[in-house]
Amino acid sequence: MSSLVGKTALVTGGSRGIGAAIAVRLAEEGADVALTYQSNKTAAAEVVERIEALGRKALAIPADSADSVAVRAAVDSAVTELGRLDILVNNAGTGVLGPIGDLAEADVDRVLAVNIRAPFIAAQAASAHLTEGSTIITIGSCMAERVVFPGGTLYSMSKSALTGLTKALAREFGPRGITANLVHPGPIDTEMNPADGESAAAQSGFTALGRYGQPAEIAATVAHLAGPEGRYITGASIAVDGGFGA
């Protein structure tokens, strides 16, 4: 595996779960990787160690995605420390689920800031640095396309906005040879959505395969999109969801 030798990546929310799997997989493919995290310094340091053990450069940046200044600074740090930026993965995300009447305005502000504004700001900040062959990959959700439980108004709304962002980025950056794609995970076994959680059996039941996915299964698609074999894919929403949307 060496399709990304000479490339650098920034993965937001790369300290745990899907983001950590993406960060490590991109390093396995040869990329140097910067990752952001919100508060879990220990987990971020562990991912950095795993990447360095692969012989790649790694950098952990504390940056709350709700803070636009921090998001811009993270992009700048990645470029400064790694020398360039080829792959931006907008992975950090948050969800507040519940009946619409129970959601506070502060919940709305935070979810929209982390799930929508941060990917926009990161893409804007990265724009000046991305060159031909670069890519922006955003992590959406199967709940952008199919909402099977009540309580998803805020989270589903935030994730579906990424479709418009991704298509518009593809159009805007296409002439520069830069791609933009959206990956919609189904239920994936992470601390956000553990495969032994309360609603896990029901979530598995909504997939065609009848099981949770693993973070590595999302990372594999991200690596494909970032690599040379994914260069003709842009503006796409790709479900990696075990058939949740089928």
Ligand code: NDP
């Ligand atoms: P986890 O909760 O397991 O991990 C979240 C990661 O993102 C951590 O590294 C965390 O940092 C970081 N993070 C969270 N909030 C912020 C923030 N405000 N600023 C910066 N970093 C932040 O989540 P998952 O891996 O499950 O989810 C990753 C993405 O995949 C999200 O966008 C989520 O919506 C999406 N997704 C997940 C699904 C699932 O079933 N797991 C299904 C569909 C989509 P720290 O370690 O510091 O807390």
